[in-house]
Amino acid sequence: xxxxxxxxxxxxxxxxxxxxxxxxxxxxxxxxxxxxxxxxxxxxxxxxxxxxxxxxxxxxxxxxxxxxxxxxxxxxxxxxxxxxxxxxxxxxxxxxxxxxxxxxxxxxxxxxxxxxxxxxxxxxxxxxxxxxxxxxxxxxxxxxxxxxxxxxxxxxxxxxxxxxxxxxxxxxxxxxxxxxxxxxxxxxxxxxxxxxxxxxxxxxxxxxxxxxxxxxxxxxxxxxxxxxxxxxxxxxxxxxxxxxxxxxxxxxxxxxxxxxxxxxxxxxxxxxxxxxxxxxxxxxxxxxxxxxxxxxxxxxxxxxxxxxxxxxxxxxxxxxxxxxxxxxxxxxxxxxxxxxxxxxxxxxxxxxxxxxxxxxxxxxxxxxxxxxxxxxxxxxxxxxxxxxxxxxxxxxxxxxxxxx
Numbered sequence: 292x293x294x295x296x297x298x299x300x301x302x303x304x305x306x307x308x309x310x311x312x313x314x315x316x317x318x319x320x321x322x323x324x325x326x327x328x329x330x331x332x333x334x335x336x337x338x339x340x341x342x343x344x345x346x347x348x349x350x351x352x353x354x355x356x357x358x359x360x361x362x363x364x365x366x367x368x369x370x371x372x373x374x375x376x377x378x379x380x381x382x383x384x385x386x387x388x389x390x391x392x393x394x395x396x397x398x399x400x401x402x403x404x405x406x407x408x409x410x411x412x413x414x415x416x417x418x419x420x421x422x423x424x425x426x427x428x429x430x431x432x433x434x435x436x437x438x439x440x441x442x443x444x445x446x447x448x449x450x451x452x453x454x455x456x457x458x459x460x461x462x463x464x465x466x467x468x469x470x471x472x473x474x475x476x477x478x479x480x481x482x483x484x485x486x487x488x489x490x491x492x493x494x495x496x497x498x499x500x501x502x503x504x505x506x507x508x509x510x511x512x513x514x515x516x517x518x519x520x521x522x523x524x525x526x527x528x529x530x531x532x533x534x535x536x537x538x539x540x541x542x543x544x545x546x547x548x549x550x551x552x553x554x555x556x557x558x559x560x561x562x563x564x565x566x567x568x569x570x571x572x573x574x575x576x577x578x579x580x581x582x583x584x585x586x587x588x589x590x591x592x593x594x595x596x597x598x599x600x601x602x603x604x605x606x607x608x609x610x611x612x613x614x615x616x617x618x619x620x621x622x623x624x625x626x627x628x629x630x631x632x633x634x635x636x637x638x639x640x641x642x643x644x645x646x647x648x649x650x651x652x653x654x655x656x657x658x659x660x661x662x663x664x665x666x667x668x669x670x671x672x673x674x675x676x677x678x679x680x681x682x683x684x685x686x687x688x689x690x691x692x693x694x695x
Contacts, residue, residue: 308381308525314350350518350622369521397453397477455629459546478521479626518622522630547571551684562603590616
């Protein structure tokens with residue numbers, strides 16, 4: 292394929308803040324520990340009535356109930372929480388706060404928040420601050436005002452690739468000089484009757500109904516487990532981060548996207564589209580495939596996705612590096628999956644570990660790579676790749692660098 296032009300005068304992009312609200316942690320310390328221990332966040336659903344449903348487990352995110360109780364949209368609460376944690380981490384000890392910032396978010400469809408909206412109106416009434424109970428699109432004016440993000444916001448709706456695409460847009464904006472920094476990431480929650488109905492119709496969710504339901508690359512996997520949550524990353528110009536003495540966790544180096552052009556819900560079994568996204572991300576980072584030392588897979592635990600992604604990796608890498616799926620622990624968080632998985636790599640590498648693929652008990656012969664089964668692996672790396680392969684064939688890959 293044709294190489295993507297690179298320029299030596301592009302600004303480098305530093306990672307200086309991380310924030311999460313996810314099924315295995317609502318602080319970076321808790322998320323980091325859970326990842327390394329290989330803990331599952333999957334349990335019986337508590338947030339809705341599951342009577343009559345074929346799937347009764349999910350990876351729910353438990354926020355402190357005293358945090359924004361007036362906010363009627365779960366994914367909005369998650370995003371406000373994660374954004375605050377990331378911003379505080381990046382800027383608390385260093386008062387320099389450039390106002391030329393960008394909000395870049397991947398979010399889930401507000402269609403699936405309508406039951407929560409009705410509930411909020413019923414219990415709160417029509418008066419008060421509407422930003423707390425209008426669906427998630429209201430987050431944009433609230434977050435841009437609070438964090439003084441004066442650049443035009445980038446809001447992405449590319450399903451399971453949304454937050455990865457949002458990170459890619461933020462990367463491009465900063466390294467081109469359009470923005471000095473960005474609050475980037477995503478949020479989603481489809482653990483509600485409408486969300487579950489949609490994926491039940493597709494037959495995409497596991498019906499195993501146990502904490503071990505999510506088992507990417509396992510021979511007996513039978514579908515994904517729904518997750519929910521939000522992740523936020525503060526990205527900024529590397530030179531400005533250095534100048535203000537910020538703690539730099541790493542760099543975002545490259546982004547690549549593609550379209551399968553194959554089917555609405557099924558991936559291309561040969562992995563052509565996913566392979567293109569990975570190749571483009573690596574080229575955009577100015578690297579070659581042999582430099583990538585770890586891949587955080589999309590790894591949904593569906594029969595078709597895991598084989599297709601394995602085939603895609605083989606198309607790109609002559610000797611594939613270790614691969615694992617964070618979704619084995621946190622489920623599939625849809626629009627927020629990509630950012631939560633990038634954060635997972637930075638956090639695990641903060642302790643020199645690669646996160647595991649838990650519940651991988653019976654390897655599928657068609658999935659024959661090193662998936663770091665069941666236990667985190669002590670291994671320090673520098674360069675990694677993270678995949679998000681969305682419904683409809685939308686693919687997004689990111690390349691990052693760990694800095695110690």
